[in-house]
Structures are given as structure tokens and as C-alpha cells.
Amino acid sequence: MSRLALTRRTTLKSMAAGAAIGATAPAIAQATRTLRWWSPQGAPAQLAAYKYQIETFEAVNPGIKVVFEATSDEGYPAQFAAAFASGQVPGIVTHLPSFAVTSYFNQGLLSPFNDVIKMIGEEKFYPNANRVYDMGSNVYAGIGIGNSAANMIWLRKDLMAKAGIAKEPRTWDELRDAARKMQGGGIYGAPLPYARNSMTSLVFICFIHGAGGAVFSPDLQPTLTSDAVVNALEFYASMRELCPPGATNYSWGESLTAFVSGATATGLYTGRVLANTLAQNPTAAPHITCKLYPTISANVPFWTFNDFPSVMIPKQFADQDAAKKFAAWLFREDGYVKQLHAAPGHVLPVLKTISESASYQNNDIIKQYRAEVDLMAEASAGGFNLGKESPQHQTNTKGREVIGSNVLAELVQKVALNKENAKTSAAWAQDRIAEIMKRT
């Protein structure tokens, strides 16, 4: 084919061009101050918001150039390992989970964030918004760029009405009951994951807390052999038949789609449900609502899983000044609101002042689902995750390894799929996690 023949001739030229550009890039970087911004969230809608923030920043800071580069959500550990090992680090990184930040900080790879917090204005944050990044003695490893209430229960009011369920479930028994009633005719009760992946581990941690337990004690000893964990395992296993057959391989995307498309009667997710339902299943949109996820009994308080998508600055980056300035810039109202509107209800503001501002609230989805968004904002601001399971817990810097080892997911699979004994399996998991905490 002629195209191939033609390009063989231009190959040499292109190669020379490519090599030349590669060679001159470092030279260019030294003339202006270049700041690379890495984030795994680079969907087109968000890119537009980032572009605005970059342009407005560059206008006020001539001499600093910001370049956004999307990283892989799943593959970021490899990318960062290479970046840190070689010293070729970006200036600022956003949207990584909070336990990645604490883990890297623990290895001395990040700069403390206290300066940036001051630049933004400490009082503007929700109280406790950054406690998961508190590394002790008031040093912050990073901050959240948003909050996410990841374990809201999503309900279909029409399906509930059809099944004669008057009240939204508050306890696990009520949930199981309601799911059972609504299951049928091709619709399943819930889209819980039973896969060997991080979602299963993270979701199951919510259920452990829903039973009144925790993965670690406040001084970070594993507490998986508690009754609460056994109860959680048994409940989770009992829900298996109310979830689709493919739940054994579900990740966030499949679980989200299951609810949005109407295949399950309940969902477990963040506010992204709103935007996706409007786009992919508009007929269901008027009927969806969310509540805090049920716990084992009315005595056990709600526990919201906040993913805390983060902001962090690598220590090896030469131009710390520019990085900090830009980090603070990301939270200025005009740009921040644009970012939040790219995924309305999904990423919620960490700044109280933004939540209350008129420009933030001026969004169709947020307007249509006021009650739900407010609930999520409040819940996530008071939320926790494996990095910090309660106000009394020390910051856990080994969260990444615990999740990455898939021990909790395997535990769920053993009990729910292989029908192994919950107590012995929990003891097995306890040993594995103790080993991990010792190793790293």
C-alpha cells in the first residue's frame, strides 16, 4: 500500500525530528519554569476544567508553565516507582487515593503540605477534612482535592413502591429484606462486589464498620477476629444470592453500571450515579435517591467511606515554590467549581465556603438532586477510610499494601463463594495482615 512506502522515506526525517525534540525538551524546561501536573482523572469533561485552571494561573504567573499529563488509574504504582527512582518527578499530583499519599510520605518522597493549607486558608476547610493526612505532630502529607462519599446506598423509589417497601432500609436485615422483595423479573437486589480486587476490599471495610468493628485497633493492631467481622462476613455472604452472577468479577465500573442501567434495585456508589443515570438511563432519573448505607442495627452509627482524592507535591521536584502556588490555585473558587462541575455530586468540595457558594450550586444536576448532594457533602466531610478508620485511630501508612495484597477480598471470596467457615477464615486474614504490617 502506497502509504507504507511513502512513510518509509519520511521515517528518517521523523526519527530525526523526534530525537531532536526529545533532546531539546530539557533545555526548554530550564528557560521557563515548567510544572508537570499528574492525575489519573483525565476524562474529557475534567480536562476542560483543568485547562481553565492552568490558563488562569499562567496568566497571573508569567514564567511558569503548567503541563497536565494523565496517568493510569490502575498502573500508577509502576509510573510513580519509575519517576521517584529516577528523580524525574512531576511538580504536583492529584486524585490519588489518600493511602498512596501517606505511604509515599512515609518513605520521605513528599513535601509537607502545611504551607499550602495556610495559603488556601485553614478556616475554609470542613472541620477534619484533612485529618487522614495528619502524619503526627501537625505535619500534613497532602490534602484532599475533593471528598467522595463512596458508599452511599442508592435506591429506586419506583421499584420500592412497586414492592411495597415504605421506608428506606436502616438496618442490614431491612436491606436484605428489601433487596429480596425487589429481586425478580431480571432485576437483582444489589451490585455488591465479590471479586479479587481493591473494590471488594474497600467495600467490605465499610461492612466491617457497619457491624461496629474495624480492621485495625486505634494503635494499628489487626482486629479481624472480632465478632463484628464475623457478622459482617456472614451478612455479606448472605447477600451473594441477591447480586448478579457476575459480581464475582465486579469492579467499580460494573457495579455502577449495574445500578444505573436498572439491572439492580439498589446501588453502592458516589454521586457519579446521577450524571450517568441522566446520560445512560434517563427514564430512571426522576426515581433515584441516596441515603447513608445501612448498618447492622440502629445502635451502630453510620460510617462513610471517603476516598479522599488527594493533592501531593513530590519532594524531589526542584521548583517547590511554583508547585505550592499552583496547588493553592486549584482551590480558587472559579476554577475549583469548574472542576467539581465536571463530575457533579461525585467529587464534593473540601472547602465549606465553596459548598455554600452560589456559583457551585448553579448546576443542573446539583439543583435537581439538592437533598442527595447535601447529604453526600456532609457525610463525606465526616468520612473515613483505611488510612484513618476513626478519630481515635492513628494514621495508617500501610493502607496501600493491605489493599494491594487483596487479603480482604480473598477473605470475602473464601466465605461467600467457597462457603468456608467465617471464623477460621478471619483468623487466616488476621495472620496475613499482621505479616504485611510487619514486613513493610
Place this chain on the structure above:
Amino acid sequence: MSRRGPLGFALYSLFAWSIVALVAFPLLWMVVTSLKPQNELFRRPPTILPQIVTFEHYVKLILETPFPIYFRNSVILAIGTSFAVIVVATLGAHSLARFAYPGRRFLAQLVLFTYLLPSVVLIIPLYMLMVWLGIANTLFSLMLAYTSFALPFALWLLRSFMASIPDDLEHAALVDGASRMEAFFDVILPQALPGIISTSLFTFILAWNEYLYALVLLNRDAWRPLTTGVINMLTSAFNIEWSLLMAASVMMSVPLIVVFAFLQKHLTQGFGAGGVKG
């Protein structure tokens, strides 16, 4: 090959094409999905043909995303790598096939042993090497990496091909006063052309489709190839932009299929003659 009448031909074609259709079904699925609007994606029960045909995803991909840039980068990368592999491998294969020096036999075998190293372990040392060479984060570093991945196979392929070219041709050129290198260019290369085309196609596919190394070795968005560019842009743990992804996948695959349909004569020749010795 037996001779059949027209009915036999038609029946056989039908049979063969049903197998082909079965194998290529995912491609059909990709194409069909890319033409559906978003609200048709997750219908239950699933539909194959779209109710409404729309090209909006293709348009969005080409006009509103960096997709064309990624495409350009992949083309440069794949062609550059193929070129580099051909140059190094033809010279090397010629050496292995037609010269005598100590360690030659051993080298030929050693070449295949280099495939034993698992990729994950190779990544970080490779990146550090690129930093040391000063080409980290450039398309050139990917070209170098991919060249080394394709080289063992290319060497084996070309060596066996060249070994089957009769000595007389080269002797005739030498007798006429040509040097060994002149004989190489005038006699050997043209004879080895089918083998060279096979090698370049194999290398092209490798460079076009590779993901993990592109992910770690190259992070400048302006120079990202299609694989990492598309996946990073359209997928995250939480959300996959299916429509755009299917449109992108179709656009990534179809050029290869078209090129191959034209070149396949040369490609199969390359393998065939090369493997003759036995």
C-alpha cells in the same frame, strides 16, 4: 489442494467464512457499539444492531480529544521501530548467516534466551537506563526498548531466510569485483525482501500495541502513543467511557487490517521460505 466444482467452492467459502466471522465477532461488536448512542449501550437484553446509528463518538474523538496526536505518535513510533529493527537485524542476520567467527553459533542461540526475562522486572532498570542516556520520556526511548524486544525474533527470522539464499549469487557478485558489503546491498537484500517485510510487519504490530512500557517510559502527553493515550484518557477504575473507547479501538485496529490485507502475500512468503531448512 483438491479441485472442486462451483458448488463445492461456494459451500466451502460459506464454511470458512463462518469460522472467520466467529473469530472476528468481537470486531463486529466493537464497530456496532461505537455507532450506538450512549443510552443504548446497556440495554437488557443486549441488542447487536444499533437502533439509531450515530457517528458522534468518532467525531468527538477526532475533533475534541488529543486522539489525532496520539495516532501520529503511534505511526512515528511504529515506523521508526520497524526501520531500526530492519537495519540492525539485517546486518546482524547477514553476519550470523554468512560469516564465520568464533561464538557465532552460540550467539544465535543466545538470542532466543533473551526472551526469558519477565517484563515487570525489566521496567525500572530500563527507565533508569533511559535517564542515564538522556532520552528518558521521549519517543526515542520507546523505540529503543521496542527494538530490543523485536530483535531476537527478527534475527531468527532473517537469519534463516538469508541462509536459504544460495551462495552462488553472492559469489557471482564477488567474482565481479564487488566487496562483501556491496554484495550485501545489491544481491542479498533484494532476495531477502519478503523476509524484511515480514519482520517489519511483526515489529509494527508490536510497537503499535504495546502498553506497559509505553505507560512507564513515556509520560509527555504530546508524545504519547495510542495505547496509553486512549486508555489513560478514557478509562479509570471508576468509570469507562465505553462509546469513545470502542470508537478509538476501531480506529486503532482497522488501519492494521487494511495494511495487512494488501501486504499479506509478502508476509506469508517471508515465513515460508525462511523455514525451509529441515
Place this chain on the structure above:
Amino acid sequence: MTSPLDRRNHLLGAMLIAPTILIFCAVIVYPLVSALYLSLFRIATPTLTGAWVGFSNYTELLGSGIFWRGLRANLVWTAGTLVLQIVFGVLAALMLHQNMLFRSLARALILFPYFISTVVAVLVWRWLFNDLYGILNHLLLLAGLIDMPVDWLGSMPNAMISLVLVGAWKYFPFVVIAVLARLQTIPETLYEAASIDGAGPLARFWDVTLPQLRSVLVIVILLRAIWDFKEFDLIFLLTGGGPIDSTQTLPLLVYQEAFSMQDMGRASAVAVLMMAVMLVFMTAYFRSYGRQEES
């Protein structure tokens, strides 16, 4: 070739192979040595620093079930998908060797699985396998062969079977290319002679075709075996190693150790063990085929 130029030819020959050697040393030898070295330490991946632990990475691995289960999964996967790749590859090549309508297009389309990126292919297959919107379950339900959607990826033995099948689909075209090419050079006269002797189609295949294919198949089997054994993307993206760790092959274990557990030292140890296993098989293979591989 005994001309007086021979001695100078040695030099030219060595020069021609020099770029190859250079690239290998840089890109293969250095990381290999690095892996061997790192496996004797406990290395934190992002900082690449750590403490000497001698052989304890190896002793811990060989003593834990996780390595042996990984090896078993790896062998099952490799053997399963390799056999299918070769068998389907040869059959498809035979089929496409015959005259048919639009043969060039058919050949191009049947190679399509090899042309797409593994990442994209896996995403598409996950969708096809999906219990709710996947066309596979839908068609099986319609045909009445099942009455509940099948869980293709989340339970055993389905997960391993699905992996083997998708792996075969993805890589069998490589075999097709090699075999089809070779088929085209088998002289027609050999078949005619066999027919005259009264051989039926099966006998013709066994006595004429297969021996001619042997030299190509020997190398193709070796290469595919090595590449299948090392396969990471396909398995990682399709099942993630689950359910539990029943499809966690050794490359996945290397990745988990390197980037989830952040221990590059342990990961290197697994990689070295992997190479040792492959080396053993390769040497045995070469020995039993001896001369054949020289072609």
C-alpha cells in the same frame, strides 16, 4: 568460501553483529543482572533502597504456598492456551490455504485478534462475558442451553477456561501466519504422489503436510510457550488473579510484589525463579529437538 579475504571477513562479520550485541547488553543484560542483584535485598520500590537479606527472599517464596500455586496456575494456563493456539493455528492455516471467496480479506480478518492491543481486547471480552449485558450469556439463554447467566470470570474452573480460550483467540493468528506461509511452499507433487498411492486426506496431512511443517512448528511452539508463560496483561486485566489466587500466575505475582506490596527485592526473586523454570524447559526442549532448531 575459502578466499584469502576470510580473516578480514571475520572482522566485518563481527562489526555487523555489533549493534545487536550493544543493544542486548544495554537493554537485556543490565536489567537481568540488576534483577539478580536486587533479589538479594529487601527493596522499597519507589526509593530502590533497602537492606541485604541474602537468600531469604528465595527461601520464603519457595516455602510459601503462594509461589507454588502461582507456578501451577502458570503451567496450566501455558499448556492449555499453547495447545489451543497450535491446534487452531494449524487448522485455520489449512482452511485458509484452500481456495475460497475473498480469501485475502478472510485471512486479514482472522488475524484481527493479533492486531488489536491486549488492553482493548480484554475490555471487549469482559463486556461479552458480562452476566447482564453480555451477548454470550444472552445467546446461550436464548438457545435454551442455560437458564441462568454463566459466571465466566469469577469462579473456577470457568475463570481458567475463559483465560485459556481468550488467550488462544488472541494469539493463534501468530501460528496461522507461520504455518500458512510454510504451506504455500510445499510442492503440489508431493500430494499428488501420495494420492496416487491411495492416501486419503488425513493420511496426506499426516505423511506429507506435518513433516514439512515440523521445522516451523518447532520454533513457533518454543516462542509461543515462552511468551505465553510470561503473559501479564491478558490475565491481569481479565481476572486479576482471582477467584482468590487461582489464576494468579507468576508474572502477576511479580507485579503484586513489585507495585502493590512495594517490595522490588521479592519481585525480582520471583522473576529469577521464573527464568530458572523457563530455562529448564528450554534446555530440555532444545536437547530433544537438537538439530531441528538450527534451521
